[in-house]
Amino acid sequence: MVKICCIGAGYVGGPTMAVIALKCPFIEVTVVDISVSRIDAWNSEQLPIYEPGLEDVVKQCRGKNLFFSCDVEKHVGEADIVFVSVNTPTKTQGLGAGKAADLTYWESAARMIADVSKSDKIVVEKSTVPVKTAEAIEKILTHNSDGINFQILSNPEFLAEGTAIQDLLTPNRVLIGGRETPEGIKAIEKLKNVYANWVPVESILCTNLWSAELSKLAANAFLAQRISSVNAISALCEATGADISEVSHSVGTDTRIGPKFLNASVGFGGSCFQKDILNLVYICECNGLPEVANYWKHIIRINDYQKSRFVNRVVSSMFNTASGKKIAILGFAFKKDTGDTRETPAIDVCKGLLGEKANLSIYDPQVSADHIERDLSTEKFDWDHPAHLQPMSPTAIKQVRVEWDAYEATKDAHGLCFLTEWDEFKKLDFQRIYNDMQRPSFVFDGRNIVDAVKLRRIGFIVYSVGKPLDPWLKDLPAVA
Numbered sequence: 001m002v003k004i005c006c007i008g009a010g011y012v013g014g015p016t017m018a019v020i021a022l023k024c025p026f027i028e029v030t031v032v033d034i035s036v037s038r039i040d041a042w043n044s045e046q047l048p049i050y051e052p053g054l055e056d057v058v059k060q061c062r063g064k065n066l067f068f069s070c071d072v073e074k075h076v077g078e079a080d081i082v083f084v085s086v087n088t089p090t091k092t093q094g095l096g097a098g099k100a101a102d103l104t105y106w107e108s109a110a111r112m113i114a115d116v117s118k119s120d121k122i123v124v125e126k127s128t129v130p131v132k133t134a135e136a137i138e139k140i141l142t143h144n145s146d147g148i149n150f151q152i153l154s155n156p157e158f159l160a161e162g163t164a165i166q167d168l169l170t171p172n173r174v175l176i177g178g179r180e181t182p183e184g185i186k187a188i189e190k191l192k193n194v195y196a197n198w199v200p201v202e203s204i205l206c207t208n209l210w211s212a213e214l215s216k217l218a219a220n221a222f223l224a225q226r227i228s229s230v231n232a233i234s235a236l237c238e239a240t241g242a243d244i245s246e247v248s249h250s251v252g253t254d255t256r257i258g259p260k261f262l263n264a265s266v267g268f269g270g271s272c273f274q275k276d277i278l279n280l281v282y283i284c285e286c287n288g289l290p291e292v293a294n295y296w297k298h299i300i301r302i303n304d305y306q307k308s309r310f311v312n313r314v315v316s317s318m319f320n321t322a323s324g325k326k327i328a329i330l331g332f333a334f335k336k337d338t339g340d341t342r343e344t345p346a347i348d349v350c351k352g353l354l355g356e357k358a359n360l361s362i363y364d365p366q367v368s369a370d371h372i373e374r375d376l377s378t379e380k381f382d383w384d385h386p387a388h389l390q391p392m393s394p395t396a397i398k399q400v401r402v403e404w405d406a407y408e409a410t411k412d413a414h415g416l417c418f419l420t421e422w423d424e425f426k427k428l429d430f431q432r433i434y435n436d437m438q439r440p441s442f443v444f445d446g447r448n449i450v451d452a453v454k455l456r457r458i459g460f461i462v463y464s465v466g467k468p469l470d471p472w473l474k475d476l477p478a479v480a
């Protein structure tokens with residue numbers, strides 16, 4: 001029986017290995033992690049991550065050909081193919097701080113593989129890494145083990161959270177990069193045969209190592225670029241009376257452009273886009289390409305601008321002061337159908353409103369109070385570095401309440417902000433919410449999920465990103 005081991009039981013490692021186990025019952029798949037609590041959760045009824053369809057897949061395979069373990073060395077030692085799916089956050093200190101990917105976790109995984117390996121192995125980069133990482137990993141592996149042959153493959157993961165299982169079952173493509181040597185080509189074939197159990201072979205793209213590594217960074221940069229482009233146009237829509245939904249639709253019907261990823265929002269979030277673009281910026285700078293670096297840097301600047309523009313809109317609408325006012329925040333996760341809050345725009349928006357001395361009442365169906373409080377007390381980039389976490393300041397604690405119900409969160413509030421597009425928010429009883437809010441009652445829709453006309457009829461003053469302004473807001477000074 002072929003044995004696969006995956007180092008890292010996170011958002012990528014867990015679901016990806018579960019789907020491989022489901023589709024390849026003749027392969028034994030073990031996912032290992034240094035975090036005992038994460039492994040315990042994978043072995044329990046309450047999985048460590050929320051992802052539609054995941055529980056079902058795990059339940060079908062766990063204990064048969066899918067295992068979760070903390071015995072990292074044993075399982076790596078026994079495996080034929082080792083996936084490395086550890087976190088690669090943005091560096092917070094030292095050379096490249098704030099931009100470069102922190103490869104500490106990757107390097108320690110590679111050194112451990114070298115230490116425990118007694119037989120030849122294929123080592124697969126699943127984590128998103130800077131282009132040329134495989135070269136460094138090869139050096140670590142070959143200098144630390146004698147006589148054992150390691151083939152490094154790059155097999156970046158393109159799944160998106162919230163749709164991970166669907167994305168894994170029917171991927172647009174699977175990308176495998178390897179060395180153009182006979183051994184490299186053989187290793188590519190071996191991994192290709194695993195995916196070929198359920199992915200059509202024409203969707204399995206094989207390239208050289210550097211193309212595969214760079215394609216992942218490039219794909220995320222292109223996706224984020226679309227959102228920043230549409231968000232930049234949303235600001236112009238608000239200034240001119242154009243409607244971003246109409247503009248996006250018109251632009252997206254051009255088949256060369258396409259309709260996807262053109263929803264204006266309060267800004268993109270998630271663990272990948274910002275981190276990967278910053279990484280790309282750093283690689284460009286290191287390669288003496290400052291113009292290219294600046295081009296990509298601006299995608300992030302527009303994203304930051306969109307978040308601060310939203311905060312300014314809230315404050316200026318409320319007569320230029322949010323001090324002491326209760327503002328309800330509905331949605332904290334970076335998108336619907338996930339409890340993940342890494343780099344969620346809600347963090348910057350909430351911090352901005354706290355800076356204006358607002359009192360926040362936050363509700364998200366999948367994010368706990370502890371989690372929200374931790375996020376709001378953490379500096380940028382520290383999420384993935386638990387050692388840097390600080391307790392929330394006593395004044396900030398007084399300003400934040402986390403509720404488990406949207407109606408409780410909005411009671412007596414002056415304003416209500418939608419920051420995540422959860423489906424349940426569309427079905428809220430807005431008349432009931434209006435009855436319980438202060439007057440005037442504001443709705444700030446950062447995801448364009450509510451029917452503004454209907455809400456205005458109830459009596460709300462509604463702001464929707466990139467839409468013609470509510471007549472009530474039109475007379476206020478322009479927001480920059």
Ligand code: NAD
Nearest residue numbers: 008009010011012033034035086087088105109127128157
């Ligand atoms: P994650 O933080 O959820 O999981 C990483 C896991 O690796 C953690 O559980 C951590 O404890 C474990 N780990 C770290 N060092 C280890 C070691 N030496 N030995 C054993 N376990 C170790 O991260 P994630 O979201 O799954 O992302 C993993 C990689 O995949 C990143 O490079 C990310 O950029 C990339 N990626 C993420 C997504 C996504 O949507 N989250 C999508 C595509 C690619």
Ligand code: UDX
Nearest residue numbers: 157158159160161261262263265268269270272334335
């Ligand atoms: C992304 C990539 O899509 C995926 O291919 C890659 O493997 C990992 O990074 P993810 O971060 O999970 O996936 O979510 P995604 O659906 O891409 O959304 C990212 C952010 O962009 C979210 O905050 C989302 O709300 C926002 N977004 C997305 C918009 O604001 N508008 C859109 O039109 C689409």
